Amino acid sequence: MPHYLISGHLPDNFDPSTITETMVSDIHALNAEMDAAGIRLFAGGLEPAGMAKTLRVQTNGEVIVTDGPYLEAREHVGGLTVIEAADMEEALAWARKAVASSRMPAEVRGIFYVPRPGLEA
Amino acid sequence: MRDVTKTIEAVWRIESTRLIAAIARVTRDVGVAEELAQDAFVIALELWPDEGVPENPGAWLMKAAKRRAIDWLRRGRMIVQKHGEIARELEWQQQRLGDALEQSLDQVIDDDVLRLMFTACHPVLPVEGRIALTLRLLGGLTTTEIARAWLVPEKTMGQRIFRAKKKLSEASIPFETPSGDELRRRVESVLLVVYLIFNEGYAATSGEEWMRAALSDEALRLGRMLAQLLPDESEVHALLALMELQASRTAARRGKEGEAVLLPHQNRSLWDYMQIQRGMSALERAQRLGGGAKPYALQAAIAACHMRARTAEETDWGRIVLLYDALLQLNPSPIVALNRAVAVGMAQGPAAGLDALDAAATLAGDSARAGYHLFPSVRGDLLMKMGRLSEAREEIQRAIAMTRNLRERELLENRLKQLENPDNKNFPGGL
Numbered sequence: 001m002p003h004y005l006i007s008g009h010l011p012d013n014f015d016p017s018t019i020t021e022t023m024v025s026d027i028h029a030l031n032a033e034m035d036a037a038g039i040r041l042f043a044g045g046l047e048p049a050g051m052a053k054t055l056r057v058q059t060n061g062e063v064i065v066t067d068g069p070y071l072e073a074r075e076h077v078g079g080l081t082v083i084e085a086a087d088m089e090e091a092l093a094w095a096r097k098a099v100a101s102s103r104m105p106a107e108v109r110g111i112f113y114v115p116r117p118g119l120e121a
Numbered sequence: 122m123r124d125v126t127k128t129i130e131a132v133w134r135i136e137s138t139r140l141i142a143a144i145a146r147v148t149r150d151v152g153v154a155e156e157l158a159q160d161a162f163v164i165a166l167e168l169w170p171d172e173g174v175p176e177n178p179g180a181w182l183m184k185a186a187k188r189r190a191i192d193w194l195r196r197g198r199m200i201v202q203k204h205g206e207i208a209r210e211l212e213w214q215q216q217r218l219g220d221a222l223e224q225s226l227d228q229v230i231d232d233d234v235l236r237l238m239f240t241a242c243h244p245v246l247p248v249e250g251r252i253a254l255t256l257r258l259l260g261g262l263t264t265t266e267i268a269r270a271w272l273v274p275e276k277t278m279g280q281r282i283f284r285a286k287k288k289l290s291e292a293s294i295p296f297e298t299p300s301g302d303e304l305r306r307r308v309e310s311v312l313l314v315v316y317l318i319f320n321e322g323y324a325a326t327s328g329e330e331w332m333r334a335a336l337s338d339e340a341l342r343l344g345r346m347l348a349q350l351l352p353d354e355s356e357v358h359a360l361l362a363l364m365e366l367q368a369s370r371t372a373a374r375r376g377k378e379g380e381a382v383l384l385p386h387q388n389r390s391l392w393d394y395m396q397i398q399r400g401m402s403a404l405e406r407a408q409r410l411g412g413g414a415k416p417y418a419l420q421a422a423i424a425a426c427h428m429r430a431r432t433a434e435e436t437d438w439g440r441i442v443l444l445y446d447a448l449l450q451l452n453p454s455p456i457v458a459l460n461r462a463v464a465v466g467m468a469q470g471p472a473a474g475l476d477a478l479d480a481a482a483t484l485a486g487d488s489a490r491a492g493y494h495l496f497p498s499v500r501g502d503l504l505m506k507m508g509r510l511s512e513a514r515e516e517i518q519r520a521i522a523m524t525r526n527l528r529e530r531e532l533l534e535n536r537l538k539q540l541e542n543p544d545n546k547n548f549p550g551g552l
Contacts, residue, residue, distance in 0.1 A: 001338040036231050037135065038345025041399075084342070086335070089131035093178070096132075100177055 001084045003041065003111040004091035008104035010078030012049055026101035034083065034094065042082040049076035078104060082111070125170045132178045133162050134261040139179070141258055142233035144186055148193075149296050151240050152286030155258060157193060161185035234259075235350045236296050238343075242311040245292050250285035251314045252321075257282055259346075260339045270321065270336050308351065312360050312417065315343045319364050323371075337368055348403065355412025358403045359421050365400030366424035369393040381528040385433040397428050419448040438468035455485030455493070463499055471506040478503065494523035498533060505540060514540055 034040035049069040056064050069076055081098060085091040088110065095108045137158060145154035161182045175181040241254040256262045256270075268278035299307045322336030344361040351357045373387035382388075404425055407418045423444045430436040445461035458481030466474020478500055485493070501516030514537065521533045 001334075001341070032231070033139075035349045036234060036346060037138070038342040038347075038349065041395075084338075086134070086338070087131075089127045090134055093128065093131040093135050096174075096178065 001086060002091075004083050004085055004088070004095075005080060005109045005111055006083065006091070006095045006098050006106050007077045007080045007109075008098065008102050008106045009075045010104060011075050012073075014048075014078065023101070023103060030097055030101040033097075034081070039083045039085060039094065040081060041084060043080065045079040046077060052076075125174065126166065128174055129162070129165050129169055129178075132165075132174075132182070136179045136182055137162070137261040138234055138237065138259050140182055140186055142237040143183065144190055145237060145240070145296050146233050148190065150290050151237065151254075151258060151296065152290055153193065155286070157189045158182075158186050160189045231350055232298065234346070236298050238311055238347070238350070239298060239307050240289060240294060240296055242307070242314045243289065243294050244306070244310050245294060246285050246288055248314070248317070250281055250288070251310070252317055253278060253281045254285045255314050255343070256318065256339065259343060262339070266335075270333070308354055308356070311347065312356060315340050315347070316360055316364070316417075318343070319367075323367060334371075337364075337371070340364060341368060353410065355407040355410035356415050356417045358410065359407035359412060359415060359417035362400045362403035362407060362421035363417055363424055365396050365403060366421060366428055369396035369400060369428065380531055383532070384427060389431065392428070400428070401425060414447060414451075416448065416451050419444050419451070423448075436467070438464055442468050453484065455481055458484050459495055459499060466499075466503050466506070471503040474503045475500070475507070494520045494529070494533075496520075497523065501536070505536075510540060 031040065031043060034043075052067075052069040054066050054068060054070045056066070058064060079102065083091060083094055085094060088108070091108050091110075095106050099106050140158040140161070141151065141154045144157050145151045148154050148157070164185050165178075165182060169175070237258055238255070241258050242251045246254065253267055253271075256267045257264070262270075264279050264282060265275050267282075268275040271278065273281075298304070319337055319340030322333045322338070322340065341361075341364050344357075344364050347354075347357045348361050369392050370384070370387060372393065373389065373391035374382055376382050400421070404418065404421045407413065407415075407421070412418050413422070423441055426437050426441050426444070441464040442461065445457065445464055449457050449461060459478070462474050462477035462481050465477040478496070482496060485496070497516040498520035501513045501520060504510075504513035504516060517533055517537050517540065521530060521537070524530050524533065
């Protein structure tokens with residue numbers, strides 16, 4: 001079954017003290033519901049974007065590592081869930097619930113399957 | 122503007138199980154619960170295109186279903202038909218139903234979903250009724266979809282579902298999670314239903330491909346659901362492991378022309394390694410729970426042996442034989458014995474395989490063997506490896522005459538061609 005990434009976005013100046021108990025319990029409830037429905041493959045919250053490291057390959061092949069996120073923006077991905085769903089509609093139906101529980105805007109993208117190379121031809 | 126109908130259908134697919142389960146807790150009748158939930162869905166189809174999709178579609182549907190349930194109760198059907206209680210009792214019942222439904226809006230209702238599963242898979246129903254009801258109540262599939270998946274006319278499937286619901290109602294099957302010895306028996310029935318759904322999707326080669334894939338996916342989803350709901354039952358995890366490991370090979374099982382590709386010839390880079398990993402950890406979990414020697418766990422362990430091998434030649438056939446030995450002890454079926462013979466042939470050479478196949482054939486008896494093309498097919502394969510080519514040819518021809526499946530016939534005919542070509546000595550066998 002296709003996999004979908006639901007990523008929730010947070011402003012960089014997000015204040016964690018604004019997270020209420022209700023929000024936390026809503027998110028836990030949705031996670032439990034996703035698990036009970038057997039569709040959640042992975043979920044996690046991310047450290048603040050300011051703690052990200054960015055890697056860039058130079059033309060000579062050298063890799064430069066810099067502090068901070070790759071994209072200059074005021075909002076970054078703050079949490080992600082990977083689910084299995086029959087199609088985009090179904091993924092969106094779950095994402096609706098994710099948005100309602102986390103109060104974060106979210107983006108849904110299909111993940112296409114990439115076979116692991118280098119095994120038996 | 123997105124198509125609201127599609128949104129509603131998707132919402133239905135992800136919400137219907139919880140909805141039906143919660144309502145069944147109070148109506149005590151899954152057939153009625155399903156109808157009430159369905160009514161709520163129809164109301165959504167009428168209203169949402171104009172009013173927009175509500176902020177919390179699941180809660181909206183639950184509220185609508187609750188109103189229908191209270192109406193249903195007010196008409197007094199349940200009480201008049203089943204109890205004939207007096208008016209005050211009726212009032213009290215209505216109050217109780219209202220309260221219970223109110224609560225079910227907020228409560229975690231995993232137990233209800235589990236009860237729904239046990240009810241849909243109740244042994245009082247014929248196996249085909251259990252399958253249909255499970256897909257309908259827990260899979261959110263429409264009767265049309267289930268009929269297409271099972272290659273029967275829609276009317277037949279509708280009847281099957283109707284009779285199953287009626288039977289549950291007439292037999293007054295309680296909406297509950299069984300306990301003790303009964304639990305074991307009922308878990309077995311649930312696992313059987315899930316595995317049959319999986320196999321219908323995975324093994325059959327007729328019918329519409331996408332619908333087949335949907336069945337396997339549905340079974341996997343049910344398996345993961347069960348693993349959450351019954352975390353201490355080792356065979357639940359073992360069945361999940363078995364399904365994940367088998368499904369991980371899906372992309373490698375069809376060639377460019379749509380022909381079947383058997384395990385030894387599969388391009389292993391097409392296997393889904395994330396899925397293999399999930400299967401392996403489910404198997405470990407089953408083993409940690411002490412269920413390593415139970416039937417699904419043994420079958421999953423056999424699948425795991427195949428998945429661990431980077432090439433077909435690296436397969437640990439010796440271990441596979443041992444696992445089949447253990448499985449045969451628990452389940453002395455001709456099919457298990459036949460598969461064991463294939464493994465023996467790979468581990469100890471074709472002559473030993475042939476002996477094991479003779480034992481399997483004895484176990485099967487004439488009548489069972491006569492209807493099963495894999496016996497001559499495997500025998501032909503072993504004979505060919507031993508260089509007894511004319512006998513091999515006869516067996517494969519016999520197998521061709523016995524199979525009704527187009528893809529299998531193609532495989533066997535290819536094998537016959539290989540037999541005619543003496544340059545091709547080294548063709549692998551196996552199922």
